[in-house]
Amino acid sequence: MFVIGDKIQLAKLLAVAPQEIDYVLRNLQRYYRPSKIKKRDGSFRKLLAPQGKLKVLQSKIKSHILDKVPLFECVHGGVRRRSIVSNALPHIHKQVVFSVDLKDFFPHVTPDRVYRIFRALGFGEDCALLLQKATTWQHQLPQGAPTSTGLANLSLVRADFRLLRLAEKYQFCYTRYVDDLTFSGGSRLLNFRKLVPRIIESEGFSVKPEKIVTMQMGQRQVVTRLVVNDKLNMSREWRKDLRTQVFGQMAGRSDGVSIESVRGQANWLRYLNPQLGEKLLGRMRDEGIRE
Numbered sequence: 001m002f003v004i005g006d007k008i009q010l011a012k013l014l015a016v017a018p019q020e021i022d023y024v025l026r027n028l029q030r031y032y033r034p035s036k037i038k039k040r041d042g043s044f045r046k047l048l049a050p051q052g053k054l055k056v057l058q059s060k061i062k063s064h065i066l067d068k069v070p071l072f073e074c075v076h077g078g079v080r081r082r083s084i085v086s087n088a089l090p091h092i093h094k095q096v097v098f099s100v101d102l103k104d105f106f107p108h109v110t111p112d113r114v115y116r117i118f119r120a121l122g123f124g125e126d127c128a129l130l131l132q133k134a135t136t137w138q139h140q141l142p143q144g145a146p147t148s149t150g151l152a153n154l155s156l157v158r159a160d161f162r163l164l165r166l167a168e169k170y171q172f173c174y175t176r177y178v179d180d181l182t183f184s185g186g187s188r189l190l191n192f193r194k195l196v197p198r199i200i201e202s203e204g205f206s207v208k209p210e211k212i213v214t215m216q217m218g219q220r221q222v223v224t225r226l227v228v229n230d231k232l233n234m235s236r237e238w239r240k241d242l243r244t245q246v247f248g249q250m251a252g253r254s255d256g257v258s259i260e261s262v263r264g265q266a267n268w269l270r271y272l273n274p275q276l277g278e279k280l281l282g283r284m285r286d287e288g289i290r291e
Contacts, residue, residue: 001068001069001121001122002065002121002122002123003122004122004123004124004127005124005127006124006126006127007021007126007127007130009127010123010127010130010131013064013065014057014060014061014064014065015060015064016057016060020053020057021057021130021134023053024053024054024057024134025130025133025134028054028133028137030052031050031051031052031053031054031055032048032049032050032051032054032137032142033048033049033050033051034046034047034048035047035049035144045143046143047142047143047144048137048138048142048143048144048145049142049144049145050142050144050145050146054134055145055146057134058134058135058145058146058147059146061131061134061135061146061147062146062147062150065121065131066147066150066151066154067080067150069121069150069154071153071154071157071160072157072160072161072164074160074163074164074174074175074176075153075160075175075176076175076176076177077149077153077176077177077178077180078149078150078152078153078178079153084177084223084224084225084226085226085232085271085272087175087176087177087180087182087223087224088175088182088223088224088226088228088232089232090173090175090184091173091175091182091184091223091228092228092229092230092231092232093228093229093230094173094184094185094186094217094221094228095185095186095187095189095216095217096184096185096186096187096190096214096215096216096217097182097183097184097214097215097216097221097222097223097228098182098183098184098189098190098192098193098196098212098213098214098215099180099181099182099183099211099212099213099215099223100180100181100182100183100196100197100200100207100208100211100212101179101180101181101207101208101211101212102179102180102181102200102205102207102208103205103206103207103208104206105152105178105179105205106140106141106142106143106148106152107140107141108140108155108204108205108206109140109141109148109151109152109155110136110139110140111132111133111136111139111140113155113204114131114132114135114136114141114151114155115128115129115132117151117154117155118131118132134147135147135148135151149178152178152179153178156176156203156205158203159199159200159203159205160176162199162203163181163183163196163199166192166195166196166199167183167185170185170188170189170192171185171186171188172184172185172186172188172189172192173185175223177224180224181196181200182223182224183196184223184228190214193212193214197212217229220235222235225238226272232272233272233273234268234269234272234273239269239273239276242262242265242266242269242280245257245262245265246262246266246280246283246284249262249284249287250283250284250287262284263281263284266280266281266284267281
């Protein structure tokens with residue numbers, strides 16, 4: 001896809017000076033800032049967000065290289081004009097929904113794997129090594145870097161291809177949102193619940209045994225936090241939590257959640273459930289909490 005053989009060509013592609021690349025790569029330790037965010041299950045996700053010149057360089061690698069690489073239609077995370085909504089839509093009103101989460105996805109994308117990705121895209125050995133150094137840290141993809149989701153998606157191209165072929169052959173749907181894989185279809189899908197993890201593991205990744213979930217019609221079927229039984233909707237627990245946050249804001253309690261976050265969630269709910277979302281937004285407007 002690219003034909004880039006040396007650092008001069010690479011710098012031209014990225015619209016930076018060659019010495020800027022050298023300077024950033026010599027000082028990588030200066031640019032990463034560790035932090036953590038709380039996940040929905042109460043545990044914490046460790047982030048290594050790049051700063052300054054490294055963030056600029058990674059953003060250019062993303063826009064000038066990674067965003068130019070076409071991905072399969074099944075990929076929805078980190079892709080323009082795709083979202084958790086587009087990821088969930090194919091799975092509405094299916095007899096069986098089967099989901100698999102990858103274990104330690106970003107840490108499994110090693111520098112060697114990243115190097116091979118850039119080589120496969122047409123970069124020479126030296127350029128691929130420079131790009132590998134610019135996009136990995138501590139022997140893995142840093143969560144929080146602009147380039148990490150794109151590289152993670154490219155690391156799963158072979159797995160996506162194999163799973164898509166399986167889905168097409170046996171007439172079920174397959175989508176992936178970063179490390180969250182979902183399959184849906186008729187009862188025949190139940191026969192593939194052991195094969196899917198084997199395919200993933202044969203590509204060098206692991207699955208979370210506790211996150212292999214089968215949801216049949218009559219049960220609540222959830223895809224990337226969206227209920228898909230009959231139509232897209234947020235889960236009952238999510239809606240209850242959002243109502244609690246709205247009423248907390250109305251009472252002057254933030255509970256560590258910003259008004260902007262609550263408003264954004266309410267607007268998101270209005271997109272999926274117009275009646276309930278508008279009701280909550282109306283309450284916020286009545287209390288002087290504007291959109």
